[in-house]
Amino acid sequence: MAERQAWDRAFDPATGLRLRPDQVPAGTVLPSDRWPNFFSKLVAKLQWNPDAIDLGPDAKAWTELPDDRRERLTKLLAGFRIADNAVSLHLEPFGPAANNSLIAWVMFLQRRDEKRHATFFDRVAAEVLKLPGEAPEDRLEAARELAPPGIIKLFEEELPAMAAEIEAGRAGLNEGMSLYHMTLEGMVLSAGQRALLTDLEDEVMPGVRKGVYHVELDERWHIGFGLRCLIDYNPPREVLDSIMGHAEEAADAWGDALPDEIRDLIIPMARRRLAIVTKQIERAHQEAA
Ligand SMILES: [Fe+2]
Ligand SMILES: [Fe+2]
Numbered sequence: 353m354a355e356r357q358a359w360d361r362a363f364d365p366a367t368g369l370r371l372r373p374d375q376v377p378a379g380t381v382l383p384s385d386r387w388p389n390f391f392s393k394l395v396a397k398l399q400w401n402p403d404a405i406d407l408g409p410d411a412k413a414w415t416e417l418p419d420d421r422r423e424r425l426t427k428l429l430a431g432f433r434i435a436d437n438a439v440s441l442h443l444e445p446f447g448p449a450a451n452n453s454l455i456a457w458v459m460f461l462q463r464r465d466e467k468r469h470a471t472f473f474d475r476v477a478a479e480v481l482k483l484p485g486e487a488p489e490d491r492l493e494a495a496r497e498l499a500p501p502g503i504i505k506l507f508e509e510e511l512p513a514m515a516a517e518i519e520a521g522r523a524g525l526n527e528g529m530s531l532y533h534m535t536l537e538g539m540v541l542s543a544g545q546r547a548l549l550t551d552l553e554d555e556v557m558p559g560v561r562k563g564v565y566h567v568e569l570d571e572r573w574h575i576g577f578g579l580r581c582l583i584d585y586n587p588p589r590e591v592l593d594s595i596m597g598h599a600e601e602a603a604d605a606w607g608d609a610l611p612d613e614i615r616d617l618i619i620p621m622a623r624r625r626l627a628i629v630t631k632q633i634e635r636a637h638q639e640a641a
Contacts, residue, residue: 389454391577395461398573400566402472407479410557414480421551426481427609428548429560430498433477435541436469436567437492438507439532442515446532449518449525450581458577465570472563480560502605506540526587527594533578534595537571538625539602539618545571547606547614579625583632595626 414422443463447456474491477483483494496504514531517523545568552561582592603618 391458391573391580392461394573395458395465398566398569400468402468402475402563402566405472405475405559405563407475407559410476410480410559411482413556414482417556424609425548425551426498427500428544428551428606429473429476429481430483430495431500431503431544431606431609432469432541432548432567433473433483433492433495434499434503435507435536435544436466436473438511439536440466440470442511443532445515445519446525446528449528455581462574462577465574469567469570472567476560476563480557500605500607500609502601502607503540506536506601506605511536525581526585526591529578529581529585530587530591530595531598533575534582534622534625535598535602537578538575539599539622540605541571542568542575542621543603543610543614543618544606546617547610550611550614575625579629582629583636586633586636592626592629596622599623 417425440463443459443466447459447463450456450459474488477491477495481498483491483498485491485494496508510531514523514528518525518528545564548564549561549568552564555561599619599622602622603615606615
């Protein structure tokens with residue numbers, strides 16, 4: 353599939369910035385909605401290159417880590433190898449489902465981030481974890497043996513099933529964003545990133561830490577974007593309830609790879625985010641009344 357589509361002619365794909373009227377071809381209509389442009393500006397500032405991070409010191413340190421620490425990090429990093437591969441593939445139907453050129457463009461930028469994350473975690477799998485195989489697919493297969501089963505179920509079963517429902521028109525962006533942005537990114541991945549950043553605080557593996565730091569910054573705007581969309585789309589109560597319905601599963605997904613103190617943060621964090629969505633929707637209703 354081509355990287356650029358008809359709806360994105362009004363943007364610069366290198367930076368994510370919206371072009372000025374004098375920069376776009378004659379006849380191109382610039383979208384009028386404002387807020388998705390905030391995210392495209394933010395993305396332009398967050399660009400990073402997953403191939404430029406030196407993982408040499410990390411590969412050396414890896415073999416000298418205590419066994420229990422290496423086992424815990426293996427589960428987390430193999431989990432991210434699986435998760436970011438899955439999200440880089442299954443975000444595709446979300447853009448067309450938005451039926452709004454600016455939101456579709458921001459979804460495109462998000463998918464580009466996810467591909468970058470997938471590239472980075474594949475490098476970690478190859479160069480640090482030294483997973484067997486010459487090709488990314490081989491390492492993906494090897495990561496499936498090492499990642500927590502809860503992660504594989506969420507990212508390789510539930511997410512593709514949701515993407516297929518969206519593609520077939522049986523589910524909308526509300527349901528998709530509830531699973532993707534609120535549950536997978538907002539709960540599962542953010543907890544995994546926090547576990548990695550906490551574990552790597554001692555700078556023993558500076559390259560992995562740097563990459564996860566960039567991933568964390570990207571994921572923050574993805575979640576913010578999902579929240580913003582849900583507020584605007586004003587989903588029915590049962591869609592919002594389904595987010596909390598997934599919270600226990602999300603909290604358990606990493607198994608014992610997640611320290612208890614991080615696991616315990618997941619459900620209260622989900623509740624806080626949901627409260628933001630509900631409050632903003634109520635405010636919009638009051639303003640409209
Ligand atoms: Fe990601
Ligand atoms: Fe993401």
